[in-house]
Amino acid sequence: MTISIPPSSSDQSKKLQPEGWLRYFSFSLDHKVIGIQYLVCGFIFYLIGGALASAIRIELVSPISDFMPRDVYNQVLTLHGTIMIFLWIVPVVNGAFGNYLIPFYVGARDMAFPRLNAVAFWMIPPAGLLLISSYFINGAAQSGWTAYPPLSITTPAAGQLIWILSVLLLGGSSIFGGINFIATILKLRRPGLRLMQLPMYCWAILGTSILVVLSTPVLAGTLVLLSFDIVAHTGFFNPTLGGNVVVYQHLFWFYSHPAVYIMVLPAFGLVSEILPVHSRKPLFGYTTMVYSIMAIVVLGFLVWAHHMFTSGTPPWMRLFFTIATSFIAVPTGIKFFNWVATLWGGKISINSAVLFSCGFIVNFVLGGITGVALAQVPFDVHAHDTYFVVAHFHYIVYGGSVFVIFSSIYHWYPKFTGRMLNDSIGKLHFALTFIGFNLCFAPQHWLGLNGMPRRVAEYDPQFIFFNQISSVGALIMAISTLPFLWNVINSAFTGPLAGDNPWSALTPEWLTSSPPPIENWEGEAPLVSKPYGYGENPEKPNLTSNILSDQSNSDSEEDEVKK
Amino acid sequence: MTTLTQNEQSSQVKHDQDSEHGDYRMFGLATFLVADAMTFAGFFAAYLTYKAVNPLLPDAIYELELPLPTLNTILLLVSSATFHRAGKALHSNNADRCQRWLLVTASLGIAFLASQMLEYFTLPFGLTDNVFASTFYALTGFHGLHVTLGAIMILIVWWQARSPNGRITEQNTFPLEAAELYWHFVDGIWVILFIILYLL
Numbered sequence: 202m203t204i205s206i207p208p209s210s211s212d213q214s215k216k217l218q219p220e221g222w223l224r225y226f227s228f229s230l231d232h233k234v235i236g237i238q239y240l241v242c243g244f245i246f247y248l249i250g251g252a253l254a255s256a257i258r259i260e261l262v263s264p265i266s267d268f269m270p271r272d273v274y275n276q277v278l279t280l281h282g283t284i285m286i287f288l289w290i291v292p293v294v295n296g297a298f299g300n301y302l303i304p305f306y307v308g309a310r311d312m313a314f315p316r317l318n319a320v321a322f323w324m325i326p327p328a329g330l331l332l333i334s335s336y337f338i339n340g341a342a343q344s345g346w347t348a349y350p351p352l353s354i355t356t357p358a359a360g361q362l363i364w365i366l367s368v369l370l371l372g373g374s375s376i377f378g379g380i381n382f383i384a385t386i387l388k389l390r391r392p393g394l395r396l397m398q399l400p401m402y403c404w405a406i407l408g409t410s411i412l413v414v415l416s417t418p419v420l421a422g423t424l425v426l427l428s429f430d431i432v433a434h435t436g437f438f439n440p441t442l443g444g445n446v447v448v449y450q451h452l453f454w455f456y457s458h459p460a461v462y463i464m465v466l467p468a469f470g471l472v473s474e475i476l477p478v479h480s481r482k483p484l485f486g487y488t489t490m491v492y493s494i495m496a497i498v499v500l501g502f503l504v505w506a507h508h509m510f511t512s513g514t515p516p517w518m519r520l521f522f523t524i525a526t527s528f529i530a531v532p533t534g535i536k537f538f539n540w541v542a543t544l545w546g547g548k549i550s551i552n553s554a555v556l557f558s559c560g561f562i563v564n565f566v567l568g569g570i571t572g573v574a575l576a577q578v579p580f581d582v583h584a585h586d587t588y589f590v591v592a593h594f595h596y597i598v599y600g601g602s603v604f605v606i607f608s609s610i611y612h613w614y615p616k617f618t619g620r621m622l623n624d625s626i627g628k629l630h631f632a633l634t635f636i637g638f639n640l641c642f643a644p645q646h647w648l649g650l651n652g653m654p655r656r657v658a659e660y661d662p663q664f665i666f667f668n669q670i671s672s673v674g675a676l677i678m679a680i681s682t683l684p685f686l687w688n689v690i691n692s693a694f695t696g697p698l699a700g701d702n703p704w705s706a707l708t709p710e711w712l713t714s715s716p717p718p719i720e721n722w723e724g725e726a727p728l729v730s731k732p733y734g735y736g737e738n739p740e741k742p743n744l745t746s747n748i749l750s751d752q753s754n755s756d757s758e759e760d761e762v763k764k
Numbered sequence: 765m766t767t768l769t770q771n772e773q774s775s776q777v778k779h780d781q782d783s784e785h786g787d788y789r790m791f792g793l794a795t796f797l798v799a800d801a802m803t804f805a806g807f808f809a810a811y812l813t814y815k816a817v818n819p820l821l822p823d824a825i826y827e828l829e830l831p832l833p834t835l836n837t838i839l840l841l842v843s844s845a846t847f848h849r850a851g852k853a854l855h856s857n858n859a860d861r862c863q864r865w866l867l868v869t870a871s872l873g874i875a876f877l878a879s880q881m882l883e884y885f886t887l888p889f890g891l892t893d894n895v896f897a898s899t900f901y902a903l904t905g906f907h908g909l910h911v912t913l914g915a916i917m918i919l920i921v922w923w924q925a926r927s928p929n930g931r932i933t934e935q936n937t938f939p940l941e942a943a944e945l946y947w948h949f950v951d952g953i954w955v956i957l958f959i960i961l962y963l964l
Contacts, residue, residue, distance in 0.1 A: 313788050380795045388788045418799045419806035426810070426902060435891060435898040437810070443820070443895045448813050452806055 228323065230315035231719060235322050236301030237617060240610075242322075243293035246329055250284035251679060253277050258641075258675035261668050266658040274658035275343035276336060276360070282346030283364065286460070287371045288329045290602045294467035295413075296322065296378055298609055299406045301617070302474075303382060305710035305717075306400045308391025308726035313384035321377035328370035335363035345656060347453060350427065350438035350446050358431050365424045372417045372424075375463075379413035382406050391726050397491070400708050400732045401484060404491050405470025408498040412459040412466075415502070420456035423449060447512050454505035462501045464598055465565075466494060468605035469536055472558050475612045476540055478706040479555045480547025483733040486539040493532035500529045510578050511585045519578045526576035533569060537562065553627025557608030560635050564600025568593055571646065586656075589649025595642045607634070607685070614692070615699030619715040622696060626688040633681030641674025708732045793942050797949045800910075804953050807906065808960055811899045815964075818895055832883045833962050836876050840911075840951045843872035847918075847944050857934045859927035866922040866940075869947070873915040880908055900961060907957055910950045917943045 224234050225241070256277050260268040269277065300318065304311055312318045335341045342364035344353035353361050386399070386407045427449065429435045436442025438449040477484045484490065506514055506522040514522075540562060549555060571593040575581050584590060607630070614622050644667040649655075653664050660668070702711040709729045713722050850865035889897040921943045925932040932939050 314792055317792070376796070376799050380792050380799070383795055384788050384792050388786070388791060414795060414799045415802050418801075418803040422803040422806040422906075423810075425906075426807075429898070429902065433891060435902075436895055437898055437902075442892070443818060445814060445818050445895070448810050451813070452810060455806070 228319050230311070230319055232300045232304050232312050232315070232318065233717060233721075235318055236297050236299075238322050239292050239300060239325075240297035242326060242329075243289045243297060246284050246288035247293075248682070249333065250281050250289055251682065253281040253284070255675060255679050257281060258672040260658055261660070262672045264660050264662045264665055264668075269658075271658045272340065272343060275345075275356075275656070276341040278656055279342045279345050279364070280332065280336065283332060283342075283368070284329070285598070286346060286464070287368060288325065288332075290464045290598060290606070291371075291375060291460070292325055293606055294464060294471070294602055295375070295382075295406065295409060296325075298402070298471060298613070299378070299382055299467065301613070302402060302710055303385055303406055304389075305713075305721060306403050306708065306732075307386055307389050308394055308709060308728065309385065309389040310720050310726075312381050313389050314381050317377050318381050321374045321381070324370050324374035324377075328367045328374070331363055331370070332367040335360045335367075338363070347457070348424075348427065349453075350430065350444075350449050351440065353427060354430050354439055362428060362431060365428050369421055369424055372421050375413050376417050379410035379417075382410040383414065386410075391728060393728050394730075397488070398730050398732070401473035401487070401490055401494075402467070402470035404494050405466045405473070408494045409463050409466045411498055412463050412501060416456040416459040419452055423452040423456075447509070447514075450509050450512055451506065454508045455502075458505040458508065459501045461594075461597065462497055464602045466497065468561070468602045469494070471605050471609045472540060472561060474708060475554050475558050475608055476543050477733045477735060478612070478704050478708075479552065479558075480544050480549045481735045482543055482547040483731075483735055484539070485542035485545075486535070487733070489535050490539055493535045496532040497529060500525060500532070504529060504576075507576050507581070510581045523576055523578055527573060530569065530573050537566060537569075552611070552624050553622070553631055554608045554611040556628060556631040557604050557611065557634075560631065561601055561604040561608065564596050564604060564638070568596025568600055571596065584649055586654055587649035588645040588653045588655055591655050592642045592645035592649060595645075600638060600642070604634070607631075610689070612704070613710075614689070615703045616710055616715050616717070618693050618696075619699055620692050620696035621699045621703060622692045623688050626684045630681055630685045630688065633677055633684070637674050637677030637679075637681055639674070641671050641678060644668075644670045644674075707734055787938065789938055790941060790945065793945060797946065800949070801953070804903075804906070804956075807899070807903050808956070811903060811960065814895050814899060820894055820896055826888060828962050829883075829886075830962060832879055832886075833958060836879050836883075837954065837958050839872050839876045839879065840954050843869045843876070844948055844951045846872065847947050851937075851940060851944055854925065854932070854934060854937055854940055859925055859930065859933075862940075863922055863925050866918055866925060870915050870918040870922060873911055873918065873947075877908060877911055877915070880904065880911075903957060903961060907950070907953060910953070914943070914947050914950050917946065 224231070225238055227234075229235060229238075256269065257274070260266070260274055260277075262268075266274065300312065332341070339359040340357055342348065342353070342360040343356040344361065348361065348364065386403050390396075390399075426435075426437045430437050430439055430444070434442075436444040438444045438446050440446060473484055473490060504522055504526045506518055507526045510519055510522075544559075571589070575584060575590065575593055611622055611627055614620075648664055648667050648671075651664070653660055699715050701714050703715075704711070707729065709727060709732070710717070712727050712729070846865050846869045850862045850869060853859075853862035853865055884901075889900075891898055891901045921932060921940050924930045924939060
């Protein structure tokens, strides 16, 4: 049987795959295009979520509800939380950088399931638009991103149902992405590449995907039951019909505590890629890093009820979850000591990527310490549902994950576009973000400890001063976005050309052109057995395949000369 | 970056039609089924919690009849075996026998759904009566949805396995194997569901 190639095949592909910038609006199967789609889409939702956050801070400048009505305030805080978690951080730290980098790191031409990958991305824009549209239909959901019943059952149904549908779509997208990552990392590795030779981000994404695949379906099931309660008037979570609200909380947090690790573990991985490059040292304690990630994955499933210490949980349960939660500080602490040890004595170049990574280390340690404090029942009973908790988790998800996202954009922008970002504007962006962030959220610790509850539009006048400081910080954070936007857009056209490897990095994505060709490498994928081999043989990374054959010859020649 | 060169264009075509790596679709499906199992696990956990902490009033307690669900269990278990026979027939390149066994399997699945419906109509409680009733219908309904999807899948596989023009052949067994794995999964879930809902 002969196979004839139709002469018009390239024309057909032209129709299927638009060229140039239009491919970013197409159902592209290229993991690099999908990664950029995730990143830009996520950033647009970040701007929307940021605008909502600004609205919240404007409302809280004065202790009375004057900027917007109370129910609109509830809608705004619900949309802010949902957008920032499900449409910005989770898709960007996993979807954007994961899709772009993981195939490079495992030495593959694409993800294991490119079509599933494109489907997973294209579930996100409709879900986001659906969520935002609910505000204009009949008012958005008002019960916060946790959607606790009975609040979510008694508030207007339309907005809550649209919220559920949107989160189900985003959860489905997340599960498809997770399946794809697990298959790619475990099955698609270049022959000869062992698991313990993978860059750390692969481990982070593998751990995250395990969390996604095992926990997201539980949230989906729970939200379906919640929608039954709203639509069909069943009584799963409705105490007046014999239901039990605490069951919802258990099921919800079984997903949503791992969701915290879904947001920060990939960030840990990205930092582990960025710091060795810019401090010119191998990543300290690779093996302990791997085991720490896996320990966090396992423990992450055993700590969910620490969100429920004031929900009438029995004492044995409180004790168990306090101990399990405190244990998580151990692997997390190991990772932080390893990063500091990576930086220690290194030739650190102080650029925007490093500054944001170091900002992440500082902020996350602060957020981690308040996290351990909140895990202790006696303290948590006092601080639960106050602004102390708001400060804590913003230090984790903004001070942690979002700082890492910015750091990663500064680090990989040359690879994405082939052009460098302006580092001075980047440093200005960092200074504004770091000062604005700490000014915004540090005072909230004090507010919470003095008893200001979260999710209220009105508060006791004694809290005015610190709320206004916090709002000034939010204003600085909002302004900090402007130099970043200018930098990213302007540099795409006028930035200096980056070359293939502007940071002299050793990880595989830098061993190809910038931006990379469609097949990722012109020839065979390089086998990078030491992705962090800085300082060992700085001019010649430890490569095999086409690159190695040249180098090993020259190496052996050099060795002979030395002898 | 505005236009792709001829070289890039052809590598784009190669990229999209790339099949150089192995077939990991079964691995992906198995991972998805793990996720699906977690949805059921969530429902089971909710049900068992309700049973432990939300006791019903004495007049709302109702003992489920066992004959019909036992028949359902047998139907599904037999259908798993018949599906396995269909797969074996395909591997020995006997499309007709494969199609016959697939039809038997689909019939058993549809018989299960009919019997489930019969049970629903004879039960003395409705969806919103109490938490037990709601959870019962949510669990069996969610499982029934899986069986419905499975039966549709089997019928599609049955149509595609027709000889000589079908897509499913001895060389292309993935659709049949995927449907088979899914069907065994749904049967396994039923056995757990039967034990937890009816026997415990």
